[in-house]
Amino acid sequence: MKQARIVLRSVEKRFATRSGTTVALAAVDLEIRGGEFVCLVGPSGCGKSTLLNILAGFDFPSRGSVEIDGAIVDGPQRRVVTLFQSYGLFPWRSVLRNVEYGLEVSGVPRRQRRDQAMQCLDLVGLSSFAEHHPHELSGGMQQRIALARALAVDPECILMDEPFGALDAITRIKLQEELARIWEEKRKTIICVTHDIEESVFLADRILVMATNPGRVKTVIPVPLPRPRSRTSPEFDELRRRVYAELELVHDSKPDFEI
């Protein structure tokens, strides 16, 4: 099973603006294990998108370096895929042909790419919708297809930018459960930006709490809860409170339970 180990060494990103220099990221040092699920949470402007863009190879650090499996990231990598909030499906292609797209671009023969795409559709529970078009499906289903498309190319790492941000609360919970199940099966390295604190506690092995001015990783919170996770357990609640406290959204962070 291919999984990417990612190492960030003193990653700094500065943007020159009219009013001076913005430090979007200040000296981020981080090691992400292969197969780890990491969530990034933090207020607007703390550098989450900048960090994700640098990991994706869409942008570059002003200082420091990012390595994936020992190789410096110097541009977009085939083994890293990004899942956005807007599903990015092609409306004129069927669901199956959307999922096949990355394989088609890589020149995988038709038969093989059909099989691989169908397996991924199966994984997200949508194989019976293979011949539908995206507009015939709900937002939640479209995002599951985007996930199937990401998985179809068998990446080592999936970067997610608020993947469930456009979905209603119930659909969101269902997709979080589905993603947790798929991650346990596939063990891809996942780095997911989210504004949803509960989502981060539900999904992550570690939560990176970020802060602004300068953008930085303020605290790393390990989530040692067994999977599948129960959102109603006292331990879950305690971790949620801890993330809130780190984000300075509540003052009472005194633990009631030992974790």
Ligand code: ADP
């Ligand atoms: P987040 O995703 O956490 O909201 P960003 O990574 O988008 O934060 O931005 C971090 C900081 O860098 C912000 O202050 C933002 O204004 C600044 N920034 C981001 N991209 C640019 C850019 N292309 N030019 C100038 N400043 C930028």
